[in-house]
Amino acid sequence: MAPGLYIHIPFCINKCRYCDFYSITDLALRERFCAALKQEMGLVGALPTPFDTIYMGGGTPSILDSGQISGILEAAFRRFPLATESEITLEANPGTLSLKKCRDYRSMGINRLQIGIQSFQDRYLKFLGRIHSSDDATHAIQYARNAGFRNIGMDLIYGLPGQTRADLLADLRRAVSFEPEHVSCYMLSCEPGTPLDDARKQGEFRMAPEDDVADQYLSVVEFLEANGYEQYEISNFARRHPVDPGYWRSRHNQKYWRSDPWLGLGPSAHSYDLPERRWNHRHLKPYLESVSSGRIPVEGSEMLTPEQQMMEAIFLGLRTTDGISISEFEGRFQRSLMPVIDIALTHPFMKNRVLWDGVRFRLNREGMLVMDLVADFMINHI
Numbered sequence: 071m072a073p074g075l076y077i078h079i080p081f082c083i084n085k086c087r088y089c090d091f092y093s094i095t096d097l098a099l100r101e102r103f104c105a106a107l108k109q110e111m112g113l114v115g116a117l118p119t120p121f122d123t124i125y126m127g128g129g130t131p132s133i134l135d136s137g138q139i140s141g142i143l144e145a146a147f148r149r150f151p152l153a154t155e156s157e158i159t160l161e162a163n164p165g166t167l168s169l170k171k172c173r174d175y176r177s178m179g180i181n182r183l184q185i186g187i188q189s190f191q192d193r194y195l196k197f198l199g200r201i202h203s204s205d206d207a208t209h210a211i212q213y214a215r216n217a218g219f220r221n222i223g224m225d226l227i228y229g230l231p232g233q234t235r236a237d238l239l240a241d242l243r244r245a246v247s248f249e250p251e252h253v254s255c256y257m258l259s260c261e262p263g264t265p266l267d268d269a270r271k272q273g274e275f276r277m278a279p280e281d282d283v284a285d286q287y288l289s290v291v292e293f294l295e296a297n298g299y300e301q302y303e304i305s306n307f308a309r310r311h312p313v314d315p316g317y318w319r320s321r322h323n324q325k326y327w328r329s330d331p332w333l334g335l336g337p338s339a340h341s342y343d344l345p346e347r348r349w350n351h352r353h354l355k356p357y358l359e360s361v362s363s364g365r366i367p368v369e370g371s372e373m374l375t376p377e378q379q380m381m382e383a384i385f386l387g388l389r390t391t392d393g394i395s396i397s398e399f400e401g402r403f404q405r406s407l408m409p410v411i412d413i414a415l416t417h418p419f420m421k422n423r424v425l426w427d428g429v430r431f432r433l434n435r436e437g438m439l440v441m442d443l444v445a446d447f448m449i450n451h452i
């Protein structure tokens with residue numbers, strides 16, 4: 071399996087209230103960061119296998135100017151072998167896009183744009199602390215289409231305080247009206263240490279009740295499935311393709327769920343090549359210091375034991391609608407999953423949440439809602 075390349079761009083105009091990804095709002099270091107990223111590519115050394123995906127995420131990659139993005143990509147093209155017809159994705163915030171930028175991205179080989187819409191309703195965008203409006207989101211999609219993007223992904227958030235089913239459906243209807251090739255719908259979570267979590271603790275708002283959020287999740291799946299999208303992971307939906315069912319899935323993100331190898335560059339980026347997982351310095355300053363003194367900016371690493379790899383394969387496999395292939399699992403770990411599948415199929419709580427066709431074990435919609443519980447159950451019974 072070909073590895074993927076992830077590049078973390080750690081800058082944002084403002085910090086969204088819910089965000090716990092690493093990014094800073096001091097943009098003065100952008101040029102220095104771009105230079106360091108190219109140096110880091112030199113430090114990691116040659117890779118024997120070509121990548122078939124590049125994913126520029128963040129942070130807000132579209133905050134860089136086009137020259138900076140193309141400089142990073144050209145350095146990556148020079149440094150690493152790349153398979154033909156690779157998927158090259160850039161994450162974009164609607165508040166930072168323009169038609170010119172989208173045209174520039176196309177001309178430098180970016181063929182997939184992942185746009186952080188989150189909602190088409192201004193009051194929710196304000197609540198989340200997004201820098202853009204609903205109109206900006208609409209314009210961003212139009213810029214991308216007019217520039218020739220044929221593969222657009224949209225991020226949406228549900229489970230917002232006060233959000234009704236009608237609000238959610240209005241967002242989904244608006245999203246599919248643009249016929250994006252991919253939709254990611256994430257449940258709002260209040261991560262410790264974020265401004266959103268502080269505001270919640272101070273009583274500024276209450277999180278939506280769990281049952282309501284579960285109903286919203288089921289509405290999302292139902293709506294998107296009914297409108298031509300195939301759910302292939304808990305939060306991810308790809309437009310159905312007449313010939314190849316997996317055509318519009320995110321090739322890059324699927325590497326994470328399949329435990330395929332990937333190389334992460336930039337502050338806070340993780341890399342994975344079984345059995346090793348390693349991670350770069352989270353903060354820009356030590357990252358820059360490390361690279362400028364000629365050291366790979368890795369802060370830590372761990373070797374996953376076969377037991378840990380097995381647990382990870384269960385957790386990641388259950389996230390996807392393909393589920394866990396029993397023959398692949400048994401070939402990889404020399405352990406049979408059949409005894410635990412037999413227990414799950416008769417267990418009063420599990421049996422209505424899992425699916426077994428003799429080849430793959432997976433979760434149905436209700437099971438996806440309690441994925442952690444099912445995974446724990448399997449790990450405890452294996």
Ligand code: SF4
Pocket residue numbers: 081082084085086089090091093128129130163186
């Ligand atoms: S734009 Fe994205 S990375 Fe930046 S603060 Fe908002 S959610 Fe986080």
